Amino acid sequence: MEHFLVKRLLAIIPTLVAISIIIFAILSLAPGDPLGEFASNPAITAEVRENIRKSLGLDQPAYIRYFKWFSSFIRGDMGYSFNSRSPVAELLWQRLPTTLLVVGSAYILGLLIAFPLGIISAIKRYSAIDQIITTIAFLGFSIPPFFTGLLFIIIFSVQLRWVPFIFNSTLQVTDWQSAIAQVKQSIMPISVLALYHAAILMRFMRSAVLDELPQEYVRTALSKGLSRFAVIKNHILRNALIPLVTLIALDVPAVFTGALVTEQVFRVPGIGALLIESIYRSDTPVVMAITFIYAILIVLFSLIADLVYAALDPRVKY
Secondary structure, three states: OHHHHHHHHHHHHHHHHHHHHHHHHHHHHOOOOOOHHHHOOOOOOHHHHHHHHHHOOOOOOHHHHHHHHHHHHHOOOOOEOOOOOOEHHHHHHHHHHHHHHHHHHHHHHHHHHHHHHHHHHHHOOOOHHHHHHHHHHHHHHHOOHHHHHHHHHHHHHHHOOOOOOOOOOOOOOOOHHHHHHHHHHHHHHHHHHHHHHHHHHHHHHHHHHHHHOOOHHHHHHHHOOOOHHHHHHHHHHHHHHHHHHHHHHHHHHHHHHOOHHHHHHOOOOOHHHHHHHHHHOOOHHHHHHHHHHHHHHHHHHHHHHHHHHHHHOOOOOO
16 A cells, blocks of 8 residues: 555656646636736836836746746745735635635535435435435536525525625624624525535435445345344445545535635635636736645545545455
8 A cells, every 4th residue: 555655646746747837828828917907007107017017027938937936836835916916825814714614514514415315315216205305416416506596595685584695704703693693694605505515416325325235245234134224334335435435535625725606606705706806807826826726635635535445445455
């Protein structure tokens, strides 16, 4: 296993370097000018704009800008935002708690819903319960989150007026009243994301369990007198979780980088909203930092998933 881990870690380095080059090249070729907002300002002369461009390093060749950015990134310096002139790391740390609260809570809730319902749906195959769960799952991942979010806003905010439809980013939890207000404004974005994640995971869980139910080891365990619950818990689930681990490992990085559409719908000031704003403003350092961090998390969690396989199934050898 140590040999496998070393090989994978060594393979990660050129992979991330290649990803960083691709990200930088795409953003360098993308249309848009980070100083475009100054073009229509008569108070800022062409000479001043050129000086600003030089101070940001935009007058240098692309390959020099790439090496400067990459060498700074691996030292922990993500650079400065072109628009706010604030450190990119500081901007990310400001948005991360909100993203983890909304997106993280939604994903955990989705897992808690999907696992039992997926197992029940597989065990009760073709029954009325299975039909209901399957229909809900199909609706959950067929309807786009932005449409579900707008529907929730119309029903629960506009019509019933139970919860606010705009996330108040200035709210600070200092007492029970502010804590209740924080929960109320988080209910809808968390519910929308949880429904979407639960629907996807539920279908995969049902399919994985159905693949294991007709296997010979299941019939052998039942013939030995083990209860159906014990067979499912101790035997079927360990094998069924293997494809789920890959799916979860690829989904977890999204918890740290935010939900682009949902954060825009509910005006949640998370990292996803920051990414959209930075793309609109051609704020390249922020966009590069978020996308590259997402790539790093994808690669690392893929490695973690490979290591978890052996814990779930002893037949997996490295």
